[in-house]
Amino acid sequence: MESIVSIKNLSKTYAGGFKALSGVNLEIRRGEIIALLGPNGAGKTTLISAICGIVNPTEGSVHVDGKCIITQFRETRSLIGLVPQELTTDAFETVWATVSFSRGLFGKPTDAAYIEKVLKSVSLWDKKDNKIMTLSGGMKRRLLIAKALSHEPKILFLDEPTAGVDVELRKDMWELVRSLRESGVTVILTTHYIEEAEEIADRIGIINKGELVLVEEKSELMRKLGKKQLILELKQDLQELPANLSAFDLVLSEEGKRLTFTYDTQGERTGITSLLDDLRSAGIEFRDLQTTQSSLEEIFVKLVEESR
Amino acid sequence: MNIHGVKAIYKFEMARTRRTLVQSIVAPVISTSLYFVVFGAAIGSRIQQVDGVAYGAFIVPGLIMLSLLTHSISNASFGIYFPKFTGTIYELLSAPITMWEIVLAYVGAAATKSLILGVIILATAGFFVPLQIAHPFVMLSFLVLTAVSFSLLGFIIGIWADNFEKLQLIPLLVVTPLVFLGGSFYSVNMLPPVWQTITYFNPVLYLISGFRWSFYELGDVPIMISVGMILAFLAACLGVIWWIFKTGYHIRN
Numbered sequence: 001m002e003s004i005v006s007i008k009n010l011s012k013t014y015a016g017g018f019k020a021l022s023g024v025n026l027e028i029r030r031g032e033i034i035a036l037l038g039p040n041g042a043g044k045t046t047l048i049s050a051i052c053g054i055v056n057p058t059e060g061s062v063h064v065d066g067k068c069i070i071t072q073f074r075e076t077r078s079l080i081g082l083v084p085q086e087l088t089t090d091a092f093e094t095v096w097a098t099v100s101f102s103r104g105l106f107g108k109p110t111d112a113a114y115i116e117k118v119l120k121s122v123s124l125w126d127k128k129d130n131k132i133m134t135l136s137g138g139m140k141r142r143l144l145i146a147k148a149l150s151h152e153p154k155i156l157f158l159d160e161p162t163a164g165v166d167v168e169l170r171k172d173m174w175e176l177v178r179s180l181r182e183s184g185v186t187v188i189l190t191t192h193y194i195e196e197a198e199e200i201a202d203r204i205g206i207i208n209k210g211e212l213v214l215v216e217e218k219s220e221l222m223r224k225l226g227k228k229q230l231i232l233e234l235k236q237d238l239q240e241l242p243a244n245l246s247a248f249d250l251v252l253s254e255e256g257k258r259l260t261f262t263y264d265t266q267g268e269r270t271g272i273t274s275l276l277d278d279l280r281s282a283g284i285e286f287r288d289l290q291t292t293q294s295s296l297e298e299i300f301v302k303l304v305e306e307s308r
Numbered sequence: 309m310n311i312h313g314v315k316a317i318y319k320f321e322m323a324r325t326r327r328t329l330v331q332s333i334v335a336p337v338i339s340t341s342l343y344f345v346v347f348g349a350a351i352g353s354r355i356q357q358v359d360g361v362a363y364g365a366f367i368v369p370g371l372i373m374l375s376l377l378t379h380s381i382s383n384a385s386f387g388i389y390f391p392k393f394t395g396t397i398y399e400l401l402s403a404p405i406t407m408w409e410i411v412l413a414y415v416g417a418a419a420t421k422s423l424i425l426g427v428i429i430l431a432t433a434g435f436f437v438p439l440q441i442a443h444p445f446v447m448l449s450f451l452v453l454t455a456v457s458f459s460l461l462g463f464i465i466g467i468w469a470d471n472f473e474k475l476q477l478i479p480l481l482v483v484t485p486l487v488f489l490g491g492s493f494y495s496v497n498m499l500p501p502v503w504q505t506i507t508y509f510n511p512v513l514y515l516i517s518g519f520r521w522s523f524y525e526l527g528d529v530p531i532m533i534s535v536g537m538i539l540a541f542l543a544a545c546l547g548v549i550w551w552i553f554k555t556g557y558h559i560r561n
Contacts, residue, residue, distance in 0.1 A: 052402040074310070077404040088395030092327055093320075104316025105403045147399070 003027035004155060004186050005051065010060035012046050012210075020046040021210045024060070028155075033177060033187045034215075035197035037300055038207035044190035045085060047207065048157050052082045064155065078107060081148035085159040085190075087140045091133035095124055095143060098132060099150050106151035115150060121176065122146045138169045145176070156180060158189040162196060174200050194300055208304050221299065223265060230261040230272060232279075233288040242282045248275050259286075313405040314413045321387050321417030332383075333425060336375045340429045343371050344436040347493060358495050359526050364437035369520040370492025371433070376426050376451065377458050377487055377512070381479050384418035384462030389469050407553040411463060418459035419452070426451050440523065446531075447522035453538045454515055460545035467552055486512040496528040511537060 005028035012021040020043045028034055036044050049055045051062050053073055062069045064076035090098060099115050119125045122142040127135065135143060141161070148156060158177070162170040177187050177200055191197055197204050198218065205215040214221075237256035248271060251260045263270045279286070325332045348364035355363040388410075391397035400410060433439060441447050461478075469475040490512030496504050507513055508529075518534025521527035527534065 054398055054401045074404040077402060080402065082398065082402045084395070084398050086395055088398060090394065090396060093323075097320075097323070101316050101320050102399060104312045104319075105399060105405065107310040107312050107404050109312055 002030050004030040004065055005188070006063040007047075007051070008061045008063075010047070010050060010062060011058050012043075012050055012055060013058045014055075019210055021050065021057075024207075024210075024212045026205060026212055026215060028186060028188060029203075031181065031184060031186055032202045033181050033189070033200055034203045034205060035201035036188065036190045036205045036207055037192065037194065037197055038190070039192065039304060042207045043210040044207055045159055046210075048082070048159055048188070048190065052080055052157060053077055074107075078151065079154045080157065081151065081153035081155070082157045083141075083144045083148045083159060083161060085163065087137060087144065089132045089140055089143065091131070093132055094129055095119065095132065095135070095146075096128040098143070099146050102147040103150040106153075108151045114152070118146045118149050121149075121179075123172075138165055141165060141169075141173075145173075149180075153185065155186045155188065158187065160190055160192070162191065162193060170196070206300060206303050213303055222293065227262055227293075228265050228270075229292050230263065230275075231290050231292065232259040232261070232286040233257065234259060235285040235287050238284065242284070244278055244282055245275075248278075250275075259284075310403075310405045310409055313403060314409050314416075317400075317410065317413035318417045321414065322420070324387070325383075325417075325421050332379075332421060333428060336379060336425055337428055337432055340371055340375060341432055341436075343367070344433065348436055358498070359524075361524050361526065362437065365439065365524075366495075366520075367493050368430070368433045368437065368439065369523050370487075370490075370516050372426050372429050372451075373454065373512070373516050373519055374484075374487045374492055375429055376422050376454055377483055377515075378479055379425055380418055380422040380455050380458035381462035381465060381483060383421050384415055384459040385466035385469065385475055385479075386462075387414045387418055388463055388466035389475055392466075392470075393472075407549075411460070411549060415456060415459040415463055418462060419455040422455040422459065423451060426455070442525045443522040447519070450515070450519045450522055450534075450538070453542065454519070457538060457542040457545055460542070460549065464545065464548050464552070483512075486510050487516075491516050491528055511541065514538070 005026075007024055007026040007028075010021055010024040011019070013019045024043075024047060036047065038044050046055060050057045051064070051069065053069060053076075065079055067075045069076045093101070096115070096119075099119065100110065103111070103115065116125065119128055122145050124139060124142055124146060127139065132140065132143065145158075145161070161177075162173055165173065174196070177189070181187055189196075189201070201218050203215060204218050204221055206213045234257055238252060238259070239256060241250060241252055249262045251262075252258070253260060261272075261275055263272065344364065344367075347367055352363035352367070357363065358366045391400060430439070465475065465478050469477075489507065490510045491507065496507050496513065499507060514529055514534045514537035517527035517529050518531055518538065521531045521534065
């Protein structure tokens with residue numbers, strides 16, 4: 001698939017000497033939703049800031065829609081909408097005025113009908129004449145999204161869009177992001193809510209200590225790194241594991257009522273058949289069985305720990 | 309050129325003025341009127357004339373300059389400092405707008421406000437003293453050049469400042485003393501020789517002198533030197549801003 005943002009060997013060292021990004025390479029595909037996951041201070045915001053022009057990269061290059069963000073910044077920035085992490089707004093402006101301001105700032109002529117559409121899409125139409133300081137936190141978040149969408153961008157950056165947002169609003173936000181993608185907008189979001197990435201992203205990038213540890217299709221990532229567990233509820237309590245089962249990765253828990261077998265879905269053989277055979281020959285019977293797959297959160301924690 | 313962007317910032321800044329109308333326009337008018345009452349009517353009645361001009365009328369150009377300088381600086385510095393303070397500067401930095409367009413918008417708005425203020429003070433002065441303007445075009449040019457130059461200086465201060473104290477530091481500690489000591493209320497030749505020499509190192513003297521020349525055709529220095537000084541100052545401010553953008557100083561690092 002064609003890439004809309006192309007990041008090559010991007011590094012950023014701040015004036016104080018802190019290296020926030022080192023050698024990041026990433027191709028963002030047109031029309032996808034990509035989530036950048038990482039702990040606090042990993043460099044997610046710096047990466048976004050460098051692409052959007054807020055900080056100057058120290059090394060490397062970024063192209064947006066084939067154009068360099070430094071030499072052709074007018075073209076690249078016109079294509080990008082940015083929703084910052086902090087709720088930074090002017091207090092005294094009205095909702096309508098600030099969204100109109102953003103549209104003008106990004107070089108677009110006034111278009112009342114479009115701004116009405118945007119405000120309606122984030123459920124702020126009835127607040128259009130209110131001063132920003134009268135809005136709640138969730139409304140301000142939506143206002144920032146409206147500002148970012150005011151100039152009809154093709155790429156939307158959402159920096160921690162659902163931090164401090166209640167569950168219902170978070171679901172609304174996900175809906176909005178999906179509908180944006182349907183209308184052809186590429187969405188890049190950073191988050192440390194793994195469930196968010198798992199819920200809406202097509203691909204996931206993991207950043208830690210300024211390095212892009214990995215980028216994968218979400219399903220691929222889950223499959224590749226996902227360990228599966230087979231949980232057996234035993235008919236009779238087991239005091240200890242029989243010797244013939246020692247070759248398997250088994251854990252006995254719940255006072256001998258439950259046997260958990262961890263296996264790798266990538267392996268040529270999962271070992272399930274032979275485990276069941278061996279269980280039968282050891283005379284162990286079970287009432288129920290279930291399998292679980294590790295969540296993205298577990299994968300994430302594992303990756304971040306490995307890169308430490 | 310991103311004309312819509314420049315217009316958006318300009319409109320935003322002018323809207324801010326309207327919201328703070330009392331502070332932006334009314335307060336300086338009141339304080340200037342007070343100067344007229346104190347220096348013009350009360351003390352001026354005992355001084356009578358300076359170089360053939362009634363004292364009340366003599367101080368008009370200096371008073372306008374005092375307001376023009378301090379308000380150009382504070383308008384422009386606050387205009388760019390505030391987005392830095394609230395964090396809304398992210399939007400400016402991520403917008404398809406050059407730094408020079410940002411300067412044009414902020415400095416244009418600040419200078420517009422100062423010019424409106426200057427004209428209002430001039431009109432207020434007309435209530436207190438009979439005014440004559442010998443060279444209206446020169447007067448207007450000085451007004452515009454000064455408003456623009458000192459708005460540029462204000463913009464630089466706004467970029468440099470990282471707290472509210474620094475924002476006030478230069479206007480209070482440098483500009484106000486220079487204006488008071490730059491011949492706003494007196495002619496340089498009223499000073500002892502040593503102080504006269506020292507005063508010639510004060511750049512504001514040249515502004516006030518030139519501006520006063522456009523009213524009464526009298527100045528402490530020749531008019532062309534005044535014009536040269538204001539242009540040099542303008543060039544210096546543009547140079548500093550060019551350097552700021554080139555290095556990304558205090559903005560993109």
